[in-house]
Amino acid sequence: MIKRAVLFDLDNTLYEYDPPHKKALFAVYKELKNKIKLSRKKFDFLFKISKQEIHRELSGTASAHNRILYFQRLIEKTHNTIEPAIILKLYEVYWKAFLKNMSLSHGVLSTLKQLKKQNYMIAIVSDMTTHIQLRKLRKLKITKYIDYLVTSEEAGSEKPHSIMFLLTLNKLRLKPEEVIMVGDSLISDIEGANSVGIPTALIKKGRFYKQSEESYQKPNVVIKEISEILDILNFKIPRVQTTR
Numbered sequence: 001m002i003k004r005a006v007l008f009d010l011d012n013t014l015y016e017y018d019p020p021h022k023k024a025l026f027a028v029y030k031e032l033k034n035k036i037k038l039s040r041k042k043f044d045f046l047f048k049i050s051k052q053e054i055h056r057e058l059s060g061t062a063s064a065h066n067r068i069l070y071f072q073r074l075i076e077k078t079h080n081t082i083e084p085a086i087i088l089k090l091y092e093v094y095w096k097a098f099l100k101n102m103s104l105s106h107g108v109l110s111t112l113k114q115l116k117k118q119n120y121m122i123a124i125v126s127d128m129t130t131h132i133q134l135r136k137l138r139k140l141k142i143t144k145y146i147d148y149l150v151t152s153e154e155a156g157s158e159k160p161h162s163i164m165f166l167l168t169l170n171k172l173r174l175k176p177e178e179v180i181m182v183g184d185s186l187i188s189d190i191e192g193a194n195s196v197g198i199p200t201a202l203i204k205k206g207r208f209y210k211q212s213e214e215s216y217q218k219p220n221v222v223i224k225e226i227s228e229i230l231d232i233l234n235f236k237i238p239r240v241q242t243t244r
């Protein structure tokens with residue numbers, strides 16, 4: 001069936017998450033070190049366990065990634081009390097540094113431009129709070145190419161929950177066969193989209209790709225560069241059928 005839209009994951013698909021995250025955490029550490037005596041090792045440990053606690057309690061919801069909750073837990077551990085000014089400042093410092101240091105992956109901008117030129121609709125399907133994902137889209141300067149954004153915050157559950165993909169199809173007013181999902185996660189993106197009948201493309205930048213035994217985790221196609229999606233949509237390369 002002719003495709004009408006492309007669904008993209010955001011983090012680690014359209015940009016690399018780790019470089020800006022590392023710089024943002026370093027900025028947070030520097031900010032906190034101005035206020036209290038704290039080694040980098042201790043900070044990393046406290047941040048890690050704060051994040052683990054939030055994940056354990058909120059796994060599957062957008063709040064599981066909300067940095068304000070990580071920093072609240074962290075400050076409760078370092079200060080044994082609530083310190084609104086510090087928590088809010090760390091949150092601000094984190095996202096300021098993150099946004100400043102993030103950039104689109106190779107070939108993303110030209111691919112989005114080409115897709116729009118060919119009249120495809122584009123939606124972002126992402127696990128996070130809407131406020132932050134909107135800020136990322138604005139910073140990456142790609143908002144004019146994006147027709148819809150669906151976040152786990154508005155859907156109520158994270159990928160691979162079907163609601164993320166069904167809500168996206170609903171906004172686009174399209175059927176599963178009329179779109180393709182592109183993402184880096186076998187579970188979140190591939191299994192989630194496959195389970196509602198959406199064809200999938202796994203983006204794997206590393207050299208190795210270990211195929212999953214789970215049938216829902218089998219992408220229709222594996223790509224190394226985002227621009228390859230143009231060839232797939234234009235039938236220039238054969239599409240692998242999933243067996244299920």
Ligand SMILES: [Mg+2]
Nearest residue numbers: 009011012184
């Ligand atoms: Mg991702």
